[in-house]
Amino acid sequence: xxxxxxxxxxxxxxxxxxxxxxxxxxxxxxxxxxxxxxxxxxxxxxxxxxxxxxxxxxxxxxxxxxxxxxxxxxxxxxxxxxxxxxxxxxxxxxxxxxxxxxxxxxxxxxxxxxxxxxxxxxxxxxxxxxxxxxxxxxxxxxxxxxxxxxxxxxxxxxxxxxxxxxxxxxxxxxxxxxxxxxxxxxxxxxxxxxxxxxxxxxxxxxxxxxxxxxxxxxxxxxxxxxxxxxxxxxxxxxxxxxxxxxxxxxxxxxxxxxxxxxxxxxxxxxxxxxxxxxxxxxxxxxxxxxxxxxxxxxxxxxxxxxxx
Amino acid sequence: xxxxxxxxxxxxxxxxxxxxxxxxxxxxxxxxxxxxxxxxxxxxxxxxxxxxxxxxxxxxxxxxxxxxxxxxxxxxxxxxxxxxxxxxxxxxxxxxxxxxxxxxxxx
Numbered sequence: 001x002x003x004x005x006x007x008x009x010x011x012x013x014x015x016x017x018x019x020x021x022x023x024x025x026x027x028x029x030x031x032x033x034x035x036x037x038x039x040x041x042x043x044x045x046x047x048x049x050x051x052x053x054x055x056x057x058x059x060x061x062x063x064x065x066x067x068x069x070x071x072x073x074x075x076x077x078x079x080x081x082x083x084x085x086x087x088x089x090x091x092x093x094x095x096x097x098x099x100x101x102x103x104x105x106x107x108x109x110x111x112x113x114x115x116x117x118x119x120x121x122x123x124x125x126x127x128x129x130x131x132x133x134x135x136x137x138x139x140x141x142x143x144x145x146x147x148x149x150x151x152x153x154x155x156x157x158x159x160x161x162x163x164x165x166x167x168x169x170x171x172x173x174x175x176x177x178x179x180x181x182x183x184x185x186x187x188x189x190x191x192x193x194x195x196x197x198x199x200x201x202x203x204x205x206x207x208x209x210x211x212x213x214x215x216x217x218x219x220x221x222x223x224x225x226x227x228x229x230x231x232x233x234x235x236x237x238x239x240x241x242x243x244x245x246x247x248x249x250x251x252x253x254x255x256x257x258x259x260x261x262x263x264x265x266x267x268x269x270x271x272x273x274x275x276x277x278x279x280x281x282x283x284x285x286x287x288x289x290x291x292x293x294x295x296x297x298x299x300x301x302x303x304x305x306x307x308x
Numbered sequence: 309x310x311x312x313x314x315x316x317x318x319x320x321x322x323x324x325x326x327x328x329x330x331x332x333x334x335x336x337x338x339x340x341x342x343x344x345x346x347x348x349x350x351x352x353x354x355x356x357x358x359x360x361x362x363x364x365x366x367x368x369x370x371x372x373x374x375x376x377x378x379x380x381x382x383x384x385x386x387x388x389x390x391x392x393x394x395x396x397x398x399x400x401x402x403x404x405x406x407x408x409x410x411x412x413x414x415x
Contacts, residue, residue, distance in 0.1 A: 045340050099403060129399075139339045143374075
């Protein structure tokens with residue numbers, strides 16, 4: 001591909017797909033790199049999305065993403081299910097390299113790589129990953145039928161995972177560092193009303209036990225410092241996400257937590273012709289609808305930039 | 309060659325008694341990352357099918373085999389040589405990363 005594209009969008013999910021819909025309708029013929037295994041973004045691993053406006057009875061995360069994808073395609077966006085592995089964003093013509101070794105040139109780039117789940121950071125968490133430690137209840141919950149599992153975290157994703165896991169597990173224990181939940185009221189109340197869910201407050205996981213697979217957790221009470229062990233066959237980690245900005249580190253300005261910084265209420269990064277949207281820039285809201293909104297902004301910013 | 313499904317009935321002949329290395333993709337319909345990695349495995353099978361056979365085991369339909377091999381996370385991709393699991397790859401990965409994991413079998 002030797003021609004120079006108007007705009008290349010890196011990453012899918014609500015931000016990337018919405019940017020693609022708007023850019024396609026502006027006849028910018030966008031090319032979107034969806035990601036080879038991350039296509040559709042974080043919502044691909046959720047079940048029901050109940051708060052996306054317009055869906056009275058909720059919508060399944062993967063279905064919502066599939067609809068956005070089809071909508072982008074209908075207006076002429078070109079979709080590629082591959083990763084961008086290298087970017088040179090400094091010049092007027094941006095140069096991107098994909099996972100199959102192709103090079104793409106573009107006048108503007110919209111960054112929408114989203115976020116990746118956070119790990120607790122324990123050596124045994126890594127070692128036992130896929131052997132009882134999981135970040136995807138919808139993928140792995142099924143294998144914990146009639147067993148006791150733990151969920152670490154106190155936000156909406158932790159509550160969603162805990163509720164989902166009660167379909168299979170005999171008991172789900174939510175372990176949280178604080179004495180109250182960060183989750184939205186409706187999600188928190190639903191989890192607290194679920195008889196299969198037990199809450200362990202002011203407690204952190206200090207080690208994951210087990211030889212070939214998870215057999216339990218070592219816990220520390222953060223108030224009195226006492227340590228204890230408890231048996232579990234599964235550990236689901238839902239302690240939040242980090243922006244997926246490694247690829248642009250040292251190229252565009254990031255804040256101390258690794259989020260791409262943008263100019264005021266726009267999506268403009270410090271580099272001319274480079275825009276950023278979605279979870280990659282958002283510490284605060286991190287919702288499907290806010291990501292979609294900022295994807296729209298990025299496409300409009302790119303359109304304005306290209307017309308000058 | 310295209311990937312093929314395996315079941316309890318065919319597992320021994322197709323996997324355990326195979327003379328070439330076999331990658332068994334433990335997957336299920338409802339698993340997003342499994343669906344993402346499916347087409348990549350299809351490509352690898354088409355390109356390296358003479359060196360490694362790639363088969364798919366649906367963990368919903370064949371829970372006994374999944375349990376036997378201790379599957380608690382999908383996708384899990386186990387490589388069998390002479391009936392033994394010699395490598396286990398957990399989680400969807402981009403094609404270059406999978407090819408690197410499979411280097412010893414496809415080189």
